[in-house]
Amino acid sequence: MKVLKFGGTSVGSAERMKNVADLIQNGDAKIVVLSAMSGTTNKLVQLAEALYQNKNDDANAQIDALHDNYKQVVESLYITSEKKKQANELLTHHFDFIRAFTQDLFTIHEERAILAQGELLSTALFQFFLEEQGIPSVLLSALNFMKIDENEEPDAAYIAKNIKTELEKYPESKLFITQGYICRNAFGEIDNLKRGGSDYSASLIGAAVDASEIQIWTDIDGMHNNDPRIVKNTYPIAELSFDEAAELAYFGAKILHPSSVLPAKQKNIPVRLLNTMQPEAKGTIIQSERSGGGIKAVAAKDDITAIKIKSGRMLLAYGFLRSVFEVFERFKTPIDMITTSEVAVSITIDNSKYLSEIVAELETFGQVEVDEDQTIICIVGDFIADRSGSGLKIFEALKDIPLRMISYGGSKNNISLLINKSDKVEALTKLNEGIF
Numbered sequence: 401m402k403v404l405k406f407g408g409t410s411v412g413s414a415e416r417m418k419n420v421a422d423l424i425q426n427g428d429a430k431i432v433v434l435s436a437m438s439g440t441t442n443k444l445v446q447l448a449e450a451l452y453q454n455k456n457d458d459a460n461a462q463i464d465a466l467h468d469n470y471k472q473v474v475e476s477l478y479i480t481s482e483k484k485k486q487a488n489e490l491l492t493h494h495f496d497f498i499r500a501f502t503q504d505l506f507t508i509h510e511e512r513a514i515l516a517q518g519e520l521l522s523t524a525l526f527q528f529f530l531e532e533q534g535i536p537s538v539l540l541s542a543l544n545f546m547k548i549d550e551n552e553e554p555d556a557a558y559i560a561k562n563i564k565t566e567l568e569k570y571p572e573s574k575l576f577i578t579q580g581y582i583c584r585n586a587f588g589e590i591d592n593l594k595r596g597g598s599d600y601s602a603s604l605i606g607a608a609v610d611a612s613e614i615q616i617w618t619d620i621d622g623m624h625n626n627d628p629r630i631v632k633n634t635y636p637i638a639e640l641s642f643d644e645a646a647e648l649a650y651f652g653a654k655i656l657h658p659s660s661v662l663p664a665k666q667k668n669i670p671v672r673l674l675n676t677m678q679p680e681a682k683g684t685i686i687q688s689e690r691s692g693g694g695i696k697a698v699a700a701k702d703d704i705t706a707i708k709i710k711s712g713r714m715l716l717a718y719g720f721l722r723s724v725f726e727v728f729e730r731f732k733t734p735i736d737m738i739t740t741s742e743v744a745v746s747i748t749i750d751n752s753k754y755l756s757e758i759v760a761e762l763e764t765f766g767q768v769e770v771d772e773d774q775t776i777i778c779i780v781g782d783f784i785a786d787r788s789g790s791g792l793k794i795f796e797a798l799k800d801i802p803l804r805m806i807s808y809g810g811s812k813n814n815i816s817l818l819i820n821k822s823d824k825v826e827a828l829t830k831l832n833e834g835i836f
């Protein structure tokens with residue numbers, strides 16, 4: 401069994417959906433995970449914002465506009481009037497459901513139900529298309545097996561058990577379609593795996609069914625060595641190890657959801673990144689084999705907050721770092737980077753929800769400084785194989801950019817630097833010229 405995930409652009413129009421149908425028809429057993437059509441989730445987010453602000457006229461106009469877009473998709477996707485009718489009834493059903501939220505109190509629960517509509521729509525429309533084409537397939541609802549627990553972490557055992565139950569209902573079927581991104585939470589409510597979460601769905605499903613391969617089909621020919629949205633002359637990387645890919649995804653390479661590598665790594669399932677617009681391109685293969693040394697790629701993660709704690713008490717004290725870490729643990733705030741000296745420790749976080757509470761507690765240990773709008777630049781590769789020289793190349797390239805923190809040696813795959821967000825474009829550009 402293979403798992404194939406198609407992202408928003410890959411299912412972004414009737415034409416693209418037809419293209420996906422062509423790509424999945426080789427007779428192998430597969431589960432096809434679809435995102436919402438591109439732009440839909442953003443529009444649903446905007447809609448939720450309008451509803452939170454009680455801007456109901458605005459919200460109704462947005463709903464009508466989105467409904468109209470989908471009616472056009474239906475018009476160009478199907479041939480027969482029966483399928484068009486059936487698909488339009490489906491749209492009416494979903495958009496009436498969305499419209500109902502303009503009548504009532506709007507809370508996080510309603511928001512999550514709205515955000516789920518994009519994937520519910522794309523998969524249902526695609527399934528209708530396969531039916532019309534006479535391609536046998538089964539639409540599975542991710543809401544019947546995809547689940548997060550009370551810590552918002554996927555419940556792998558539940559997912560494995562329930563997806564197997566679903567698959568066993570159709571022993572004759574080889575092609576399954578399901579939604580990315582959406583899930584149920586610990587209370588059984590509709591929830592999601594956060595923006596970009598369809599990649600995560602695909603790897604969780606891959607791990608749950610012990611897939612032979614997970615394919616992430618998107619709008620670019622694999623993981624590039626640098627952010628192609630920011631830097632010119634980037635190129636695809638043929639091979640990455642799980643750890644290298646995980647670092648890049650976590651530190652900002654948007655092509656993969658930050659958590660999506662781990663489930664594949666745990667089950668040692670290769671992940672292939674492929675381009676729907678250019679299916680013959682080699683793409684990137686992510687697997688456990690060593691994939692050669694040297695610097696491979698650079699990524700950047702924005703909206704980082706740096707916190708420095710200066711304390712006389714740290715001098716020769718043991719237990720100090722533990723006390724500091726416990727503060728972050730109490731506020732469920734993960735730490736990304738850490739550097740220490742004898743008198744101070746600097747830490748970065750990307751979730752500043754509890755920043756003021758964290759700072760208040762840290763101030764009991766010493767003087768605290770906070771810098772917002774920071775960016776982590778993460779340089780990924782195999783720095784053991786390429787033991788000397790990498791550091792020099794990196795620092796030479798960045799010689800004109802102030803570096804706030806440097807982290808090296810935590811893993812053999814990563815050198816991380818903290819800079820001001822305003823220096824990001826220059827840093828990525830200089831690194832592209834200097835290290836590749």
Ligand code: ADP
Pocket residue numbers: 406407408409410435596617618619620622623624625626627628629652653654655656699
């Ligand atoms: P999808 O909708 O298929 O999930 P995404 O937009 O989430 O697609 O991810 C693909 C995009 O990621 C590319 O179009 C590209 O602009 C962006 N991207 C950022 N960094 C990288 C990188 N290092 N390599 C490839 N793509 C990247």
Ligand code: ASP
Pocket residue numbers: 407408435436441442518580581594595596597598599
């Ligand atoms: N549709 C969701 C989003 O736009 C999930 C995804 O595309 O991966 O974030």
Ligand code: MG
Pocket residue numbers: 407596599654655656657
């Ligand atoms: Mg994505």
